[in-house]
Amino acid sequence: MRKLNIIALDEDPGAIAAHLRDAGWDVQVATDLPAARQLQRQAPPQPLVCLLLMRQAPLAQLADIEACMRYWRQAEWIGVCGPSALRNAPLRDLVLNYLFDYHTLPVDLAHLAHTVGHAYGRALLRAEQAGSTRVNDSLGMVGASTGIAQLRWHIRKVAANNAPVLIGGESGSGKELAAQAIHRISARADGPFIAVNCGAISPSLVHSELFGHERGSFTGAVSERRGLIEAANGGTIFLDEIGDLSLDLQINLLRFLQEKTISRVGSARSIRVDARVVAASHLNLEKAVAAGRFRQDLFYRLNVLTVVVPPLRERKGDITMLAEHFFRQCVADTSSRLEGFSQQALAAMMAHDWPGNVRELFNRVQRAVVMTDRRLIAAVDLGLAGEPARIQVGLDSARTEAEREAIHLSLQRVGRNVSQAARELGVSRMTLYRLMEKHGIALDMK
Ligand SMILES: Nc1ncnc2c1ncn2[C@@H]1O[C@H](COP(=O)(O)OP(=O)(O)OP(=O)(O)O)[C@@H](O)[C@H]1O
Structure with missing residues (x-):
């Protein structure tokens, strides 16, 4: 049965409750806020409409009412107030921030029943949305666009194989997340997943970092050391920004891919290593090959199975879901009063081009959660105010x-x-x- 709670602060709820019960609503009445809190404690989280009945602006209780509304997030709220109550600015704010709709006394019961029906429909939608924004499957990827569905499909396909994988996609689009997903659902899942950003290691160290070294093989090599490829034995080595590897190291990597053996720096001994290579680059490696910066034979070895992570601007359907996901992550450990995003913030996110992709979205949401004093994150909190609201797609x-x-x-x-x-x-x-x-x-x- 459709549930409706009436919180009557200074007005007899009898006629309204009777009318709505007759209309088929399961009505519960609280005649003050402590009783409302009691109802809250008993209520299972379900779609619900709450009707706040007040002839006068309940100034002393506004903070408690607001807390009540925040607690009952899954509910849609309707106000029924005396004609002069809305002249009060704090009450007006509350109405604008939290209420689905409001009516003034004396109330038209048929009209009110109509509004309650709409509000309930909206509460159902909200519950469905809350369920769907939790889409965060076994691959750890949020999103329901066709682009991400295709990506999941490709990931599942390549995970079932053992050949090298080359992941393409712009910076921050989720290449490492895709590599982790491939590892997590592959037969190697119990082995290590080692991620290396080839462009972030100093060129003088990258050889020994990847392949390890023997004691005394160079100044500073005071003891022998296993490299990252060896450390990934039995699992997966993710080589991010592989286009940054020097041509010398590309030869060593090619040898590893062909023979499944490596040699540490300062040693001629071959060590057998069973690690699957998943490589990524935001550069077009074919162009790097044409320019002589990337070995063609290594490119062919790596380019057996490919996965492309689409840029965020090509899967705008995922933006809200990702933003909600990051929002929940960022507010989880705070005592924030934040409720979510304003409509204007959501529109600004849809209009933005996201050159930094999902990482940029995460950073903007994180900053907004820390910096804003509002209850709803505004476009300006995300640093997106003033962007022209362009129609992005024809x-x-x-x-x-x-x-x-x-x-x-x-x-x-x-x-x-x-x-x-x-x-x-x-x-x-x-x-x-x-x-x-x-x-x-x-x-x-x-
Ligand atoms: N679909 C997604 N769902 C949830 N989080 C995501 C998703 N895609 C990316 N992220 C998050 O966005 C951030 C950037 O993703 P990731 O590091 O995988 O990008 P990348 O393409 O490897 O970046 P770079 O090219 O700079 O190395 C990470 O925090 C990642 O967890």
């Missing part, structure tokens, strides 16, 4: 993206049964097959 590409999304979701919903999906989408099976081909959607794609 209508054609928006339509194409919507079509792809609809097909993908429908296939998912019906267990990838093409006939059923075609019926649901209102097209013939042949048309659906044609559209799937157009959008690169495979039947075994998850």
